[in-house]
Amino acid sequence: MSIQLNETHDPSLTSWVASANTPDTDFPIQNLPFCVFRPRGSVQAFRGGVAIGDQILDLAALGDALDGAGEMARAAAALGARDSLNALMAAGQGSWSALRLALSRLLRSDAAPRPRMLVPQSDAEYAVPANIGDYTDFYTSIHHATAVGRLFRPDNPLLPNYKWVPIGYHGRSSTIGVSGQSFPRPLGQVRSASEAEPGFGPSRKMDYELEVGIFVGSGNAQGEPIAAGRAEASIFGLCLLNDWSARDLQAWEYQPLGPFLSKNFASTISPWIVTLEALAPYRAPWQRDAADPQPLPYLDYAELRGAGGLDIELEVLLETEAMRRDGLAPVRLSQSNFRHSYWTVAQLLAHHTVNGCAMRAGDLLGSGTQSGPQAEEAGSLLELTVGGKQALTLPNGEQRVFLEDGDRIVMRGWAARAGHPRIGFGEVAGTLLPAR
Numbered sequence: 385m386s387i388q389l390n391e392t393h394d395p396s397l398t399s400w401v402a403s404a405n406t407p408d409t410d411f412p413i414q415n416l417p418f419c420v421f422r423p424r425g426s427v428q429a430f431r432g433g434v435a436i437g438d439q440i441l442d443l444a445a446l447g448d449a450l451d452g453a454g455e456m457a458r459a460a461a462a463l464g465a466r467d468s469l470n471a472l473m474a475a476g477q478g479s480w481s482a483l484r485l486a487l488s489r490l491l492r493s494d495a496a497p498r499p500r501m502l503v504p505q506s507d508a509e510y511a512v513p514a515n516i517g518d519y520t521d522f523y524t525s526i527h528h529a530t531a532v533g534r535l536f537r538p539d540n541p542l543l544p545n546y547k548w549v550p551i552g553y554h555g556r557s558s559t560i561g562v563s564g565q566s567f568p569r570p571l572g573q574v575r576s577a578s579e580a581e582p583g584f585g586p587s588r589k590m591d592y593e594l595e596v597g598i599f600v601g602s603g604n605a606q607g608e609p610i611a612a613g614r615a616e617a618s619i620f621g622l623c624l625l626n627d628w629s630a631r632d633l634q635a636w637e638y639q640p641l642g643p644f645l646s647k648n649f650a651s652t653i654s655p656w657i658v659t660l661e662a663l664a665p666y667r668a669p670w671q672r673d674a675a676d677p678q679p680l681p682y683l684d685y686a687e688l689r690g691a692g693g694l695d696i697e698l699e700v701l702l703e704t705e706a707m708r709r710d711g712l713a714p715v716r717l718s719q720s721n722f723r724h725s726y727w728t729v730a731q732l733l734a735h736h737t738v739n740g741c742a743m744r745a746g747d748l749l750g751s752g753t754q755s756g757p758q759a760e761e762a763g764s765l766l767e768l769t770v771g772g773k774q775a776l777t778l779p780n781g782e783q784r785v786f787l788e789d790g791d792r793i794v795m796r797g798w799a800a801r802a803g804h805p806r807i808g809f810g811e812v813a814g815t816l817l818p819a820r
């Protein structure tokens with residue numbers, strides 16, 4: 385069941401943190417996303433924090449600020465002050481919601497300012513916000529699946545299971561990093577269509593994938609599926625995810641068991657997790673063509689069609705080494721929206737557990753590349769350059785088919801709706817380094 389709007393969503397709320405009241409901030413008081421941070425360059429412990437304007441509310445510095453807020457909110461704040469958010473995630477939706485309400489009231493214009501609870505975001509460094517036990521990546525954009533399928537299998541782009549099963553594969557959590565991550569170009573086996581045998585060397589077809597990450601909150605015991613209609617209560621929140629991909633490794637290795645070394649050398653997430661409660665005003669209808677199969681009963685639920693989707697704008701920007709040297713701003717490569725997803729976040733969690741698979745607090749699901757219906761809304765270079773055949777020309781004259789060493793990819797996301805403030809995800813940035 386989706387979260388109803390409550391006093392924390394009131395569009396008229398403002399904060400005593402003045403930067404939270406500017407129309408272009410990602411972090412007005414209606415958002416309140418979570419991170420794990422510490423002052424940059426310090427040896428202090430990482431701890432949980434909540435974004436407000438250009439500041440972080442330090443959950444470890446609340447002191448007696450929540451004394452009047454009720455036991456559940458105080459307990460949740462104590463869990464959130466730890467060096468990962470897993471314990472808060474495991475505490476469940478009632479705890480997350482109680483803490484959100486308490487923090488909203490603490491930060492409102494009519495509350496006493498407590499600037500000593502704040503750390504400027506410009507002075508902070510971030511950690512991956514949870515210990516991610518397991519990571520699964522899905523493939524929920526039918527536009528991406530069709531475009532990529534056409535490149536890999538021109539005569540058979542969309543496999544027949546796509547419209548029935550939320551397609552996914554088990555990835556690795558060990559190489560997931562937080563925004564700011566850099567990593568060397570991976571080495572591996574590649575074989576081009578003209579070669580009889582594969583060679584070995586650095587990937588020459590490095591790509592990004594524009595995705596939404598879904599953090600599991602309260603999990604399930606093995607053998608006890610999470611029903612689709614209750615799945616959202618088990619989701620702590622969403623982040624931005626760049627699923628870096630080596631297309632040449634992928635093309636050679638992916639059959640018959642799916643992606644392997646083409647994906648697990650690095651994945652980068654935003655430091656901020658925006659809760660589903662914060663996203664409640666930005667729900668979107670979920671639509672399925674009448675000509676397509678309707679979901680099987682275990683993937684269907686009461687609120688699916690009316691409000692199963694999420695209206696989240698997503699964009700990808702590129703900053704090359706030359707642009708950095710010349711002081712040029714990153715250039716936007718594409719823009720898309722999560723509402724185009726063929727499957728909802730609730731369907732992903734319901735499908736993942738329907739066989740009895742256990743999910744744990746802090747597990748991460750990737751949405752798959754979020755490409756929109758138009759070609760220019762593609763969430764990867766593979767699509768934007770039609771498999772590397774049509775180079776992109778950047779405003780400074782540089783060209784790209786795939787990523788070059790030193791390229792930095794930035795992804796942003798935000799939700800906006802008339803009558804409600806814009807809330808954002810911040811950004812996820814990562815840099816490709818030369819092969820070692």
Ligand code: CA
Pocket residue numbers: 521522593595627750752753
């Ligand atoms: Ca992916």
